[in-house]
Amino acid sequence: MCTRVKICCIALRAEARAAVAAGADALGLVGAMPSGPGVIDLETAREIAGATPPPAARWLLTSATEAEAIARDVATAGVDTVQIVPHIAPAEHARLAALLPAAVRRVQVVHVEGPEALDLIDVYAPHADAFLLDSGRPSLPTPEYGGTGRTHDWSVSAEFVRRAPKPVFLAGGLHAGNIADAIATVGPYGVDLCSGVRTDGALDAVRLRDFFTAVREISA
Numbered sequence: 001m002c003t004r005v006k007i008c009c010i011a012l013r014a015e016a017r018a019a020v021a022a023g024a025d026a027l028g029l030v031g032a033m034p035s036g037p038g039v040i041d042l043e044t045a046r047e048i049a050g051a052t053p054p055p056a057a058r059w060l061l062t063s064a065t066e067a068e069a070i071a072r073d074v075a076t077a078g079v080d081t082v083q084i085v086p087h088i089a090p091a092e093h094a095r096l097a098a099l100l101p102a103a104v105r106r107v108q109v110v111h112v113e114g115p116e117a118l119d120l121i122d123v124y125a126p127h128a129d130a131f132l133l134d135s136g137r138p139s140l141p142t143p144e145y146g147g148t149g150r151t152h153d154w155s156v157s158a159e160f161v162r163r164a165p166k167p168v169f170l171a172g173g174l175h176a177g178n179i180a181d182a183i184a185t186v187g188p189y190g191v192d193l194c195s196g197v198r199t200d201g202a203l204d205a206v207r208l209r210d211f212f213t214a215v216r217e218i219s220a
Helices: 013-022 042-050 067-077 090-099 115-124 154-163 179-186 205-219
Strands: 004-007 026-030 057-062 081-084 105-111 130-134 168-170 190-193
Touching: 004 205, 013 026, 013 042, 013 205, 026 042, 042 057, 042 067, 057 067, 067 081, 067 090, 090 105, 090 115, 105 115, 115 130, 115 154, 130 154, 154 168, 154 179, 168 179, 179 190, 179 205
Parallel strands: 004 026, 004 190, 026 057, 057 081, 081 105, 105 130, 130 168, 168 190
Antiparallel strands: none
């Protein structure tokens, strides 16, 4: 099975079209964040999501920590998946499940700062539909929730994939030059990237092509 690919930080309808044409299975639309690239307002996210037909999934990245705020933003953006970037309270996940339509998938980000990330499998597995492993540092005074361009310890991520009962996406510093090693080492269900297919912040057609070529080769 070919590794799924999510292209994040989509800010324009033209970027969405280019990513889907290249083979993206999902598009990441970045809502309000304390730091990081690609932030767009919810109205722009709704416009891009509405112009992107299935089967490409439309993900809203949220830094909100309360269920009501998350559900409200999902409804405004008109997406089918929400990527929750803080380590929110499990009780908020349970509330969110009751507030969202059943068809909206919930993806919990786990920031891999060390082996303690493995402890979050049991915390979130009863609530999330999937995990996404990233290289953020949520404990900083200005939290980093993604878009860092950094890799993390893939041995921890590989163990996370082995233990997790839900699909796991890998993010953090991925690009055409390291994606084969990342997939071979971690074995994720899918991968997610932003800066690795961009030049000066803009989606780069050559980098996009090279990335998908590398993913297809290693997946085959």
